[in-house]
Each structure stands twice: as C-alpha cells, then as structure tokens.
Amino acid sequence: MRKLILATSFSMALSALVLVTQAYAQALPVNGTVTKIDEAAGKMTIKHGPIQKMDMEGMTMVFRAQTSEMLRRVKVGDKVRFDVDKINGQMTLTGIEKTK
Numbered sequence: 001m002r003k004l005i006l007a008t009s010f011s012m013a014l015s016a017l018v019l020v021t022q023a024y025a026q027a028l029p030v031n032g033t034v035t036k037i038d039e040a041a042g043k044m045t046i047k048h049g050p051i052q053k054m055d056m057e058g059m060t061m062v063f064r065a066q067t068s069e070m071l072r073r074v075k076v077g078d079k080v081r082f083d084v085d086k087i088n089g090q091m092t093l094t095g096i097e098k099t100k
C-alpha cells in the first residue's frame with residue numbers, strides 16, 4: 001500500500017513537472033543568441049528569431065532588461081529563449097533563460 005502511494009505521488013509529481021516545463025517553454029517563445037551585454041545601460045543585444053506577437057522577423061537588436069539580474073544570468077554567445085513586451089515604448093525582456 002505504501003509503495004503504491006509512493007508510486008502514485010511520484011507519477012503525479014512527474015506529470016506536474018511536465019506541465020510546468022511545457023508552460024515554461026510557452027512562456028519564453030522567442031529563440032536567440034546573446035551578442036552583447038551592457039550592464040551599465042541595462043541592455044542586451046540579441047540576434048533573435050521571429051517574434052510573432054510583435055510581428056517581427058528575425059534580426060539583431062537591442063533590448064532593455066526588465067531586471068539587472070537577467071543581464072548576469074546569461075553570457076555573450078549563449079543561446080537563449082526569451083519573452084519581450086513593449087514597456088514605456090521600449091522593447092523590454094520580461095524573461096530569459098539559457099538553452100542547451
């Protein structure tokens with residue numbers, strides 16, 4: 001009985017993890033490569049793929065980072081996934097993670 005409960009909780013934890021991972025991948029919809037990080041300016045240059053919600057093709061451009069921590073989380077040359085919103089008229093990174 002105890003083993004069954006353990007197995008059940010394990011598989012439930014696993015499905016929860018899968019769900020979180022899927023939600024996460026969706027939350028960071030854009031691919032890119034970091035080409036420059038300017039901590040003083042709070043900005044990062046990314047060579048990015050298409051950004052559907054901005055109706056934007058792939059290009060290299062500068063983004064403002066929503067938090068300074070984002071600028072330290074990744075390095076130049078890292079492949080990343082990120083999300084962006086227009087905040088106060090500026091293209092602003094709202095999330096970024098290094099990918100493999």
Ligand SMILES: [Cu+2]
Binds near residue numbers: 056057059060061
């Ligand atoms: Cu762009």
